[in-house]
Amino acid sequence: MTEFEFIYNFLVRQHDDDVLLGIGDDAAIVRPRAGHDLCFSSDMLVSGKHFFSDVAPEDIGHKVLAVNVSDMAAMGATPRWVLLSAAFPELDTLWLNKFCGTLFEQLSQYGISLIGGDTTKGNLTFNITIVGELPQGLALKRSGAKLGDDVWISGQVGMAAAALDGYLGKVVFPEAVWQECRQKYLRPVPRVALGRELLPLAHAAQDISDGLAQDLGHILKASGVGAELWADRVPILPALRDCAPVEQIRAWQLSGGDDYELLFTAPEAVRAQILAAGEASGTQLARIGKIIEGTKLRILDDAGGEIHLHKTGFDHFG
Amino acid sequence: MTEFEFIYNFLVRQHDDDVLLGIGDDAAIVRPRAGHDLCFSSDMLVSGKHFFSDVAPEDIGHKVLAVNVSDMAAMGATPRWVLLSAAFPELDTLWLNKFCGTLFEQLSQYGISLIGGDTTKGNLTFNITIVGELPQGLALKRSGAKLGDDVWISGQVGMAAAALDGYLGKVVFPEAVWQECRQKYLRPVPRVALGRELLPLAHAAQDISDGLAQDLGHILKASGVGAELWADRVPILPALRDCAPVEQIRAWQLSGGDDYELLFTAPEAVRAQILAAGEASGTQLARIGKIIEGTKLRILDDAGGEIHLHKTGFDHFG
Numbered sequence A, B: 001m002t003e004f005e006f007i008y009n010f011l012v013r014q015h016d017d018d019v020l021l022g023i024g025d026d027a028a029i030v031r032p033r034a035g036h037d038l039c040f041s042s043d044m045l046v047s048g049k050h051f052f053s054d055v056a057p058e059d060i061g062h063k064v065l066a067v068n069v070s071d072m073a074a075m076g077a078t079p080r081w082v083l084l085s086a087a088f089p090e091l092d093t094l095w096l097n098k099f100c101g102t103l104f105e106q107l108s109q110y111g112i113s114l115i116g117g118d119t120t121k122g123n124l125t126f127n128i129t130i131v132g133e134l135p136q137g138l139a140l141k142r143s144g145a146k147l148g149d150d151v152w153i154s155g156q157v158g159m160a161a162a163a164l165d166g167y168l169g170k171v172v173f174p175e176a177v178w179q180e181c182r183q184k185y186l187r188p189v190p191r192v193a194l195g196r197e198l199l200p201l202a203h204a205a206q207d208i209s210d211g212l213a214q215d216l217g218h219i220l221k222a223s224g225v226g227a228e229l230w231a232d233r234v235p236i237l238p239a240l241r242d243c244a245p246v247e248q249i250r251a252w253q254l255s256g257g258d259d260y261e262l263l264f265t266a267p268e269a270v271r272a273q274i275l276a277a278g279e280a281s282g283t284q285l286a287r288i289g290k291i292i293e294g295t296k297l298r299i300l301d302d303a304g305g306e307i308h309l310h311k312t313g314f315d316h317f318g
Helices: A003-011 A057-075 A093-110 A159-167 A175-186 A192-198 A212-223 A246-255 A268-280 B003-011 B057-075 B093-110 B159-167 B175-186 B192-198 B212-223 B246-255 B268-280
Strands: A019-021 A028-030 A036-046 A078-088 A113-121 A125-135 A150-154 A204-207 A226-230 A262-266 A285-292 A297-300 B019-021 B028-030 B036-046 B078-088 B113-121 B125-135 B150-154 B204-207 B226-230 B262-266 B285-292 B297-300
Touching: A028 A078, A028 A113, A036 A057, A036 B078, A036 B125, A057 A078, A057 A093, A057 A125, A057 A175, A057 A192, A057 A204, A078 A093, A078 A192, A078 B036, A078 B125, A093 A113, A125 B036, A125 B078, A125 B125, A150 A226, A150 A268, A159 A175, A159 A246, A192 A262, A192 A268, A204 A212, A212 A226, A212 A246, A212 A262, A212 A297, A262 A268, A268 A285, B028 B078, B028 B113, B036 B057, B057 B078, B057 B093, B057 B125, B057 B175, B057 B192, B057 B204, B078 B093, B078 B192, B093 B113, B150 B226, B150 B268, B159 B175, B159 B246, B192 B262, B192 B268, B204 B212, B212 B226, B212 B246, B212 B262, B212 B297, B262 B268, B268 B285
Parallel strands: A036 B113, A078 A113, A113 B036, A226 A297, B078 B113, B226 B297
Antiparallel strands: A019 A028, A028 B036, A036 A125, A036 B028, A078 A125, A150 A262, A150 A285, A204 A262, A226 A285, B019 B028, B036 B125, B078 B125, B150 B262, B150 B285, B204 B262, B226 B285
């Protein structure tokens, strides 16, 4: 199979009225809708770094898109288009069929069109650039947190980091817990519907990819505020709590990454509307802290004692 | 140096009124100008495949952007924004300073803002996604070639392929020739100004990256036409002609890649305007063929004899 056969047989599939020219020219052309801003994000995933080299192609096809869609969710944006670049060691039809299967399943689920990209030979590496739409002037930025805001989190946090330790052989989980953690690690579900509901409500937001404490730190720095984070209120799969000492649970929840849940702040006055947004989007929500004066993040347990983390999150070059 | 220090110290530099939110959030936000379409392209460059692993960081900084800007030139678009993803084996300050030096020099030359991307650890790999603007409804597509069109090429073709053979030790060139070919290979100059001038004139266009014959083949296929290509009319550095047998020269010119010149077709009626567009953009232009009936590409020498190529161009998985 040649590069061109791959592109035409595997990638040219969709129809989208706003795409004036799709895959197959020097560039794709889209017509932005009036009254909208566009937002852009790129993520590069490298075999052996962001996923194990023997991970199933269906799981890669899911994750490579999910982590990018999650960035759109974190802005409150509606994902519209993606460009996929990939280096493959070889063009293996069976592998590519499985990879493209979950990729296009998800593209279609979110109403996203693949409009371009690049393929080359090399160590398995993916880069997706995603383009989303926002109503002009609205966006969930990191810089909007205000004194007195509640700090909220979607879903359950720490399972992806637990799964990673499971893969690395550091911990052995009961089968049911392992399957749930694995699923969360391999097939994160971006919170697009929630992000859109939060657009008129939340002051600041971001998705949790590098660890809850580090990611909350980004919001604090960008907003020039401090926060209390109530460690024992951060939701987790209940059965996972019994699988490890509390320090390990906290490390998975606060310093682990790959959760792709939405962390956001919003004023007390909209609590009921936030909970309604959770209902409307089918997303569990929990209040896990408070924006306070200063610049520091104070992590507290339910007894009011302060918790100090060994590391706050992930840095590729740290 | 951490990933975040790299981003803030090296990448956050520019101001652009249409960028509402730049690097540092989950996504960047831009406001498209009314009356414009947007066009998108991505190129992935892998060390050891698209450039030699020991190439100077300044040269990589130039090329990684130039090949993407060239895609915008080929659409007649004005490049506006880029997202840069990179896998680095390590964050080496000296190397990054040199790389960012030529990268930002070029960004500023073309009026492009860096609005996002990703950095990770891995084999040296770059992916740039570029976003350009087109006046609504105008674009230089591959599919517009018409019977009777002239086939045109900008600049000189074949020097990049000759340089590659020089690097591989297959050919030794006189110093002056070597320097010119090397420059063309390492520092291609995208034809942005020419592309814009051609927007109301040309019927079809693309940039030459995989080999002139193969790339012209793409225009023919997309347009449902055939062409004559006059091999002896394809411009080359005159001194290079004396460095190799004519078969080798033709292979460099017709099957070599990496030239990043514009190949385009336009009706005879606008010949004078095409030449004026070349003047206005400071670009040498040559008429090298004719669009004819059928679907075939016939390559002819000046005596009218047909030339058959061993290979028409480059395929990463061929």
